[in-house]
Amino acid sequence: MDNYSPQESNASRLLNWLKNSITARMVIIGFLTLVLLIPLFMVQDLIAERAQRQKQIISEINDKWGDEVILLGPILKLPYRSFKEKHITNSYNEVTTESIEEIRYLYLFPDQLNISSQIDPRRKKRGIYQTAVYKSKNTITGNFSVPDINSEDILEENLLWDKARIVFKTSNLKGVNNQLKISMDGKEYNFSSKFQGQDRQSGNTELFIMESSVLKQESVPQKKSIDFRMNISVNGSSEISFIPIGKTTEAELSSNWNTNSFTGNFLPFNEDKMTDDGFNAKWKILDINRPFPQNFNNRLPDLTEYAFGVNFMIPVDEYQKSERATKYGFLVIGLTFLLFFLIQTLSKIPIHPFQYLMIGLGLVMFYTLLISISEHSSFLTAYLIAGISVILMISLYSKSILKIWKFPVFIGLSLIALYSFIYVIIQLESYALLVGSIGLFLILAGVMFVSRKIDWNNY
Incomplete structure (x- = not known):
């Protein structure tokens, strides 16, 4: 006679639903995206603190030299x-x-x-x-x-x-x-x-x-x-x-x-x-x-x-540009998670929520690298070093998850395009809204084109 436990059966069904349901994966990914806003806000506070420190030092120099x-x-x-x-x-x-x-x-x-x-x-x-x-x-x-x-x-x-x-x-x-x-x-x-x-x-x-x-x-x-x-x-x-x-x-x-x-x-x-x-x-x-x-x-x-x-004027304000870059952090994390979600859904390759979390923390690390390096070099140099480092790290990590090279290469190219797009927006002033709107429209169109192959009725 088999031992049957209703509790174990319900737990098993819940576990299977979490593993196989697109809805469950979307909820988990959305939750992780919101959680990652916490370290992103901490980075913004760090930038504000460093900028305030800069103002204090400049004020002290000016006070001694002459205002x-x-x-x-x-x-x-x-x-x-x-x-x-x-x-x-x-x-x-x-x-x-x-x-x-x-x-x-x-x-x-x-x-x-x-x-x-x-x-x-x-x-x-x-x-x-x-x-x-x-x-x-x-x-x-x-x-x-x-x-x-x-x-x-x-x-x-x-x-x-x-x-x-x-x-x-x-x-x-x-x-x-x-x-x-x-x-x-x-x-x-x-x-x-x-x-x-x-x-x-x-x-x-x-x-x-x-x-x-x-x-x-x-x-x-x-x-x-x-x-x-x-x-x-x-x-x-x-x-x-x-x-x-x-x-x-x-x-x-x-x-x-x-x-x-x-x-x-x-x-x-x-x-x-x-x-x-x-x-x-x-x-x-x-x-x-x-x-x-x-x-x-x-x-x-x-x-x-x-x-x-x-x-x-001192020609550039690195803290202001870094602050503008962090404002696009939610967009970068959300689009990267969306990219992995589509790959996971289309290829049937499982990706654990912990792996999503590691990828998100890697994206947040970009901003701490950016602000720390830009204090000692130009913003462009800092942006290149931080961007290349994070893109290589996430691409290599995704290789261990997705097993084959075509997906990590695609992810790396997508991140290069995304970071390049954000850098262009940061440099623009009068046309930032126009370029940003067109870029987001093209991204949305691409997501709609790719997701059309998913049969949502099976989930």
């Missing part, structure tokens, strides 16, 4: 007397009027402002990280014309010409490496820093104020136009820019750096600004080109948003 530079000035600061009436009521309800005097300031911009800047950038490294720093020599010339104060309702006799000063502002006091002075009609005046509470709530780059000593009578534009000249040598990092405060502002910036970009509200007008040896960019900006006047009464507003200049 980005914004230059504003020179500006004529002209005090004047202002009077306001104050009504006083005494105990007998008699009202008297008292005139109170206060000192206010008129900030006058130059009529002509000429900027000539020679910039010497270089790469500064710490370990595997690097940033762009520079030394710059800037010559600023121009003139102040006799101001027209009628529009400001200020009387000529209330102007305190004997207390006029020149104001100059910069975002980077630390980087200034020469004694700052200005020549006004042949007379020189030294600048000194003026302490002020900085507004850190505005979100804009803070500018520090320097003021000259009091101008002599022959140096103020009270009766005639006064020419000025000043030289400033300043170290900075990443970017240098100027604010066009002249009624006519002309600037010429030159350097031997050829991977820069021009920033701000105004672009150079000369077409030959970029060469293989660097750049020589020229600007001409009129007062009607910018939305602020030639003078301000009592308060000098924040004008940094109207600056123009140049950014010294």
Whole structure:
């Protein structure tokens, strides 16, 4: 008499269903794909952590060398007397009027402002990280014309010409490496820093104020136009820019750096600004080109948003490209699993879920290799090394599973095409969506073509 166990019969049927059912294999493969998202997300966190570490190191280098530079000035600061009436009521309800005097300031911009800047950038490294720093020599010339104060309702006799000063502002006091002075009609005046509470709530780059000593009578534009000249040598990092405060502002910036970009509200007008040896960019900006006047009464507003200049870019950002590559990780894992699933279904060769898991982990390993190698070489080199290594590993491993060479060769070629396709998408910007959509359409069409031979009714 045979011993019959209903539990063993049910377990056997379940095991056979898991082995032979396409539905069961699809569920298991889908589950494994979701599980592999965990290490994929961990790789993305690793990239974000390394990118943040890069920013910290670059910030430390820039802080020691000198941050980005914004230059504003020179500006004529002209005090004047202002009077306001104050009504006083005494105990007998008699009202008297008292005139109170206060000192206010008129900030006058130059009529002509000429900027000539020679910039010497270089790469500064710490370990595997690097940033762009520079030394710059800037010559600023121009003139102040006799101001027209009628529009400001200020009387000529209330102007305190004997207390006029020149104001100059910069975002980077630390980087200034020469004694700052200005020549006004042949007379020189030294600048000194003026302490002020900085507004850190505005979100804009803070500018520090320097003021000259009091101008002599022959140096103020009270009766005639006064020419000025000043030289400033300043170290900075990443970017240098100027604010066009002249009624006519002309600037010429030159350097031997050829991977820069021009920033701000105004672009150079000369077409030959970029060469293989660097750049020589020229600007001409009129007062009607910018939305602020030639003078301000009592308060000098924040004008940094109207600056123009140049950014010294490090050409590539490996972490950004690696992050973009990981976003296609789910696609790579899903399509590779789909490829093995179709081979398994059509060839009847069994593939264990553990083998699917090993293949998936091999695909995830591509991204850790990519980020680690790209820190020491170019992104293309890292992509080639990581891609070839993973493709060879998976192809050789699939040979041990599928026994014959034609399937591993097909898998290897498919992975080469897939990784090449993703690399092209990463490099593209404007056409990334178009190329990606066409590529996915072709992949879907190929899967539909191959799967048409499967008789789904038998499963």
